[in-house]
Amino acid sequence: MPLSPLVASLKMLLHLCVSALYSLGNALSKLIWIKGARDGGTSPAQWVDRNGQQAMTPTSVNYHFTRKCNYKCGFCFHTAKTSFVLPLDEAKRGLKLLKESGMEKINFSGGEPFIHDKGDFLGQLVQFCKQDLQLPSVSIVSNGSLIKEKWFQKYGVYLDILAVSCDSFDEATNQLIGRTQGRKSHIEGLFKIRTWCQQYRVAFKINSVINTFNVDEDMTESIAELGPVRWKVFQCLLIDGENAGESALREAERFVVSDQQFQEFLSRHSGVSCLVPESNEKMRNSYLILDEYMRFLDCREGRKDPSKSILDVGVKEAIRFSGFDENMFLMRGGKYLWSKADMKLEW
Incomplete structure (x- = not known):
């Protein structure tokens, strides 16, 4: 041939x-x-789609459905640029889309989520996610100042975890940070909410942002007294356009601590068994964040770049622009026993 x-x-x-x-x-x-x-x-x-491409699953989602807040924390990186909140039916539609795409845990945040609960907006979303969508875990992050016992009486059965933000056990320090409103004691409110969580069978969690005003504080005894299931300790993070940069509504640079300072704080509290540390490196790309329009926010470049809304393009398309790092999510302990039915807590 x-x-x-x-x-x-x-x-x-x-x-x-x-x-x-x-x-x-x-x-x-x-x-x-x-x-x-x-x-x-x-x-x-x-995690593999029809074309052999990696497809992300929204296992755990943080829905910041409002930007409004009654506190003025100087380092806040989700500032009140708009008062927009989705209609309840649209929010439920988006949550259903997320569940159909694999969501197991939803965390409602803000802003302050309870600021919009005069019409039971938050309560209805919590009930919908647990009762209708049957999610394993439904949680809320709040500053605690607007929570009433009657909310627990009505919706506590549907809530797995309530995380209350507390950056200091010194009232003067909370005043300097902006973690307060008027003369109300943030710390007294924290203990009251802990009691309600025990009474209404809701797992109690504490979130603290470590910054220049509290980095030298020893919180060991107070955390032990409160006994949260988790104490999430964040390193103060700058996000361009939110709490840093020319277009920002807050200037958080004065709150920032170095990696070494953050590690020294962690070392001081190494004996606290419920402590879950999160440095800037771990935090930046390891959260799936939805804003008030149900757009995923990509924080990889030090700012919040929004995707298109899942209500318009669906979860699979929008999540491609989330910047989500699943490996870092798992590394920071993002997947844990997050259903109160599995925690085996003594109420």
Whole structure:
């Protein structure tokens, strides 16, 4: 056989082999995607889509449905640029889309989420997620100042975790930070809410942002007295356009602590078993954050770049622009026993 026909035959054979391998790979990726879907989100195979591309699952989502707040914490990185809040039915539609895409945990935050609960907006969302969507975990992060016992009486049964933000156990320090309103004692309110959580069977958690005003404080005894299931300790983080930069409503640079200062704070509290530390490195890309329009926020470049809303393009398309790092999410302990039914707490 002459050389040129031989080369042509080899090229044709190679082309057929490549086509066959491509078809086989495409078929396998579809089977893997189907298996992941049938497994209800428990299989790692769900992270591969029909085209063999990595597809992210919104296992744990933080929904900042409002930017309004009655506190003025100087380091806040979700400032009140708008008072927009989705209509209740639209918020429920988005939450249902997230559940259908694999969400297991929803965390309602702000702003201050209880600032909009005069019409039971937050309570209805909590009940919907637990009762209708049957999510394993429903949680709230609040400053605690607006929570009433009657809310627990009505909605406590549907809530797994309530996290209350407390940056200091010294009232004067809270005043300097802005973690206060008028003459009300933030610390007294914290203890009162802890009691309600025990009474109405809600897991109690504390969040603290470590900054220049509290970095030298020893909170060991107070945390032990309160006994939270988790004490999340954050390093103060700058986000351009939110709490830093020319267009920011706050200037948080004066609150920032160095990595060494943050580590010294952690070392001082190393004996606190419920402590969960989160440095800037761990925090920046390891959260799936939805804003008030249900857009994922990408913080990789030190700012919050929004995707399109999941209400307009769906979860699968929007999440591609979230900047979410699943490995860092797992590394920081983002997946834990987050249903109060599994915590085996002594009420």
